[in-house]
Amino acid sequence: MIEVQTLAKTLTIPSQLTLDRQPPTLILGGGFTGLFTALHLSHQHYKIPTILIDRSSRFIFKSLPYEFLSDELNTKYICPRYDTLLHESGIEFIQDMIQSIDLQQRQVQLASGLHYNYGNLVLSLGSVAAYFDVEGAEEYTLPFRTTEDAVALAKQLRNCLQRAIHTQKPQQQALLTVAIVGAGRTGIELAATLADLLPNWYAALGSNVADIRVVVIQREQEILKGDSDSLQQTAQTALRERKVPVEVLLATEAIAVRRNTVVMKRNNHIEQLSAATIIWTTGSAIDPLISTLSIPEAHHDRQGRLKLTNALQLLDFPEVFAGGDCTVMEQYPATSQVAYQQGATIAHNLQALAEGHSLLPAEIGLRENLMKLGLEEGRS
Template sequence: MTTPHTTSSPIDILVLGGGFAGLNTAFQLSNYPWTRPVRITLVDRNDRFLFTPMAYEILTGEVEVWEIAPLYRDVLGNRAVTFVQGNIERIDLAKRQVQVGERVYRYDYLALALGGRPNFRQVPGADKYSQPFYDLGHVQAYQKHIDRVLDRAKQTSDAKARKALLNFLVVGAGTCGVEVSCKLADYLDAQAQARGLERKEMEIHLIDRNERILRGVAHRLEPIALDALQRRNVSLVLDWGVTKVTPEGVEIRCDKQGTLKQVAAATVTWTGGIEMHPLLADLPIEKDPHGRVRVTQRLEVPGQPGVYAMGDATHFPTDDGKGLPATAQVAVRQSEIAAWNIRADIEGWAKLPYIYIGLGEMLTLGIGEAGADAFGMCIGGTLGAAMRRTVYLTKLPTMGLKVRVGGTWTNEIAKSLLATGERALDAVRQTAAQAQANRAA
């Protein structure tokens, strides 16, 4: 147990990163009935929080930006949290200060929740010529890119150029790659009809160097995802690795002998994993081979009193040594423990360990369709989408936002379930009619 602070000066708590881990840490800290003054500062380079699991719905118009990407000033409201928008330039653990833009902020306690960034390092050209799908800016830029490509295709008569324009490659068959592929397919369905293009000309290829899709935390949903991809005519290119991205497309290693193949495409969507924030690499702290910050079971950074880390950028000790999945549910639960332990450190109380309990996984599989692995069951289709939307409604960051979007989402969930019920009844009627016809024959 740490000796409690005795001075009456305010304690500065600095939270770096406004994703699920960082924002919820600030929330939890601001909720506590402090026995002495504290100053809580949340720093992020963006002005909006993004409910990342639903970013895909922006592409297809299923949600509006305000529903899943509210401004931090609106999310924080009257909470005793100061929000600072800016780029973090330097973290000085020795001096216990952080430079944001031109300003330096000192801290007594530091919460590192910087998350990750798209990992382009292994593939030359990926950072310049591919379209990442990681934050709100990426999603909005992606939609504009797709629209420009379709406009060019409509105006192009050259068969070779047109084929490249209408060839869409998605690199990485994890959850993000599968979700993007399904949403892109549905978006292209609508855009082909609206723009007078032939949908059958448009091809989507999901590429991964592994032999299977969803090798991470959502692997139990593989059969449901495969069915969704097949119905959308998404071609799986597995056990092939992208070795280079160029302005014309990609270079792919297509066999064990290292044979290379050039594939022309105007759109290369990059979902090939994440890397850690570059500032973490320079910190004199222990990291795993992937650059993630190693933490104790209490989410402390070893050798750095008062410094805690959580979320995607951390390596939590597990029995298998692989760490925990980079999911929102892990980040939120870790933030609750980190916030408590910061308070316990200040008050001189016992700290708590973080205990990982997987609550299941969900992924969107197109408009009005999702897969949900929860309560020991894997559910797909519109029922999976209803479950996913219901769960995510409860996870939105504020009650005000829940109320604002609740009516719209509840109506969509009800319509989706009603449509499912009607299709089931139609199937029953058709089966009964067929059985009667067979008896009559």
């Protein structure tokens, strides 16, 4: 978070721009890869006109919606505006939806009707929620990927607490139950935050915080699959130590979602959990635009993500670079720290192309990821 703002504050306008007729470099998507590509290009005094396009007006620190939900951080730190971050950078920002990408014609069509031909393209389209064909999941669950999602969730939770005060049991219990489907990092961090936050909110209403339930539903036999055993153990301990202990249902599959109900398969039995708030945090899929690209199937992985050269170019289109969730680097996880380092590599290689120099392979350094396991509490 500090790094992106520090980089943005020290931007300078490129000393010279090329002729207007030169096709620009387009950056599609303002996630970590896209934004850091733009910021580094500005620092390098990249002379080719560059345009960053994103559907949102703000950059989202996807690891920080918890702080937004709990008011621990100011909005300007969690979701700064692109026009502020790119002020006097020489990078043009356009807020628009990307309608289509034609790699052969080197053209991008926007929903507004604008279209651009490009010299180089950077794909940083990120991912979308995946519901795995679970009946009712998309209709009856809340996502938790953006600050807008955090606002909607906070409104839902406060509404449920208010209604619970005036509701008799057993209907009251559903209003006070939060079900979180998925025990990856997002699900576990969210569960820990809510298990501290909801008791604070409910106590302020003069009610019994012991009635609140936070339940995590996990299909696998463990939480935080793929993380170290020590982090899994640390997280399990933290979940038990919250103001309201988090209940974790392992080896439990959500097979359907109905209004205020999760239908689960557990120990070969069908069970139902009544919850007025159901949050979907399990799984992601590539942006649908990626599947429309004219790229051989062999150059996607099984999840549809793009395979790249070691310089982060598409295998069939060397003028196109890519990074973030829509790509695959087999030795690295799809995390923000990998994505912003990809942005630095892409910016370097775009500059190298412009100056006729050799490209460099991506070199990614991994640091421990900090997890938020309750209010004002982080673990790694």
